[in-house]
Amino acid sequence: MGRQPCCDKVGLKKGPWTAEEDKKLINFILNNGQCCWRAVPKLAGLLRCGKSCRLRWTNYLRPDLKRGLLSEYEEKMVIDLHAQLGNRWSKIASHLPGRTDNEIKNHWNTHIKKKLKKMGIDPVTHKPISTATTDQANILEQENQPIQQEKIQEILMPQKDIESSPIDQSAITEIKSEDDENNNNNNNDTGTSCANNFDSIIVEANNNGFCTDEVPLIEPHEILVPTSQESTPSTSSSSFSSSSSSNILEDLKFLPSFDEWPMENNNMGFGWEINDFSSTLDFLLDDDSDMTNNVTFDECWKFEQLL
DNA sequence: AATGCATCCAACCGCAAGCTG
DNA sequence: ACAGCTTGCGGTTGGATGCAT
Numbered sequence: 430m431g432r433q434p435c436c437d438k439v440g441l442k443k444g445p446w447t448a449e450e451d452k453k454l455i456n457f458i459l460n461n462g463q464c465c466w467r468a469v470p471k472l473a474g475l476l477r478c479g480k481s482c483r484l485r486w487t488n489y490l491r492p493d494l495k496r497g498l499l500s501e502y503e504e505k506m507v508i509d510l511h512a513q514l515g516n517r518w519s520k521i522a523s524h525l526p527g528r529t530d531n532e533i534k535n536h537w538n539t540h541i542k543k544k545l546k547k548m549g550i551d552p553v554t555h556k557p558i559s560t561a562t563t564d565q566a567n568i569l570e571q572e573n574q575p576i577q578q579e580k581i582q583e584i585l586m587p588q589k590d591i592e593s594s595p596i597d598q599s600a601i602t603e604i605k606s607e608d609d610e611n612n613n614n615n616n617n618d619t620g621t622s623c624a625n626n627f628d629s630i631i632v633e634a635n636n637n638g639f640c641t642d643e644v645p646l647i648e649p650h651e652i653l654v655p656t657s658q659e660s661t662p663s664t665s666s667s668s669f670s671s672s673s674s675s676n677i678l679e680d681l682k683f684l685p686s687f688d689e690w691p692m693e694n695n696n697m698g699f700g701w702e703i704n705d706f707s708s709t710l711d712f713l714l715d716d717d718s719d720m721t722n723n724v725t726f727d728e729c730w731k732f733e734q735l736l
Numbered sequence: 737a738a739t740g741c742a743t744c745c746a747a748c749c750g751c752a753a754g755c756t757g
Numbered sequence: 758a759c760a761g762c763t764t765g766c767g768g769t770t771g772g773a774t775g776c777a778t
Contacts, residue, residue: 445746445772467763483764484747519766534767535745741777748770755763 442476446485450475454482455490488529495527499536507533508541512555 442450457473463486466479475482488494499507503525510521518530518537525533537552545552 443748465763480749480764481747487765488746516767530766531746538768539744739778741775743775744773746770746772749768751766751768753763753765756761757759 440476441470441478443481446477446489450477451485451490454485458486458490484531488531493527494529499525499528499533499540503528504536504541507537508545508555511537511541 446454453473453475454469457469461472463483466483469475469479469482470477473482477485506525507521510524514520516534518534522528522530522533542552545555546558549558550556551558
């Protein structure tokens with residue numbers, strides 16, 4: 430028997446997501462949580478396959494995503510991690526909160542690869558590119574190793590950043606062994622534990638005065654919530670063209686990140702309430718939506734009951 | 737203004753791993 | 758142990774955009 434396709438391809442939509450589709454998906458996830466992606470499109474009223482929905486949510490709609498280019502620090506982290514982990518983008522992403530594997534992969538292919546090549550470093554092996562014979566290459570490699578490392582530091586991080594960065598490189602080099610350890614000891618939640626381990630490094634680093642995130646954090650009370658009346662032309666509800674998915678992103682960036690949401694009174698790790706979104710999403714959701722009720726996320730966890 | 741080329745990145749595809757009955 | 762199903766991952770593609778001529 431042949432492999433069953435991930436979805437029934439007949440009649441399913443492909444290509445860029447529309448604002449309307451985004452609304453439906455957001456609405457559904459907020460009401461039901463992330464569960465059983467295969468069933469999501471049907472229940473959410475989307476003509477997409479579950480895979481496409483999952484990708485759209487994890488890579489684009491999730492409110493805890495950072496936006497914008499990777500900072501120099503993040504870029505250096507990616508290079509360090511790539512040197513240890515290779516093309517394991519999801520692993521690398523797990524060490525960079527708010528970044529997706531797809532984003533990092535794209536950034537690697539479009540920016541970092543070129544930078545490294547310019548510096549004479551093979552982006553695959555992280556070693557100097559040489560046309561010399563193997564023996565010569567080995568000698569050159571040994572000789573150049575420290576120089577290449579310095580080059581990376583110079584080009585990717587301004588000197589002041591290097592000096593002020595308290596991130597212990599040894600801590601970073603320990604990540605792989607920690608990963609391996611986690612994989613061996615804790616198969617239930619390796620991704621989370623890896624991220625947590627690294628988060629603790631970040632936290633320690635931040636305690637020394639280094640901000641890992643160049644995107645300014647917005648306090649919950651500082652979040653500006655556009656309404657259809659108040660919003661600028663670029664964020665007004667009328668700007669939701671059916672052919673562009675970038676507009677909804679402009680609006681979603683006002684959402685608080687998961688990190689900023691209260692972690693109490695829940696059993697899922699999500700303490701946020703629908704009200705945290707409601708004012709922002711008022712203009713995204715249907716008028717007859719029930720989203721303005723004070724319903725906690727886990728109270729909305731109805732999907733399992735449907736199955 | 738028009739055209740062609742280069743770059744970027746969201747989304748797709750196929751495969752592998754993990755889970756369940 | 759096995760087969761089928763779901764989810765996650767990494768490689769690749771192609772449309773959108775920017776830039777140079």
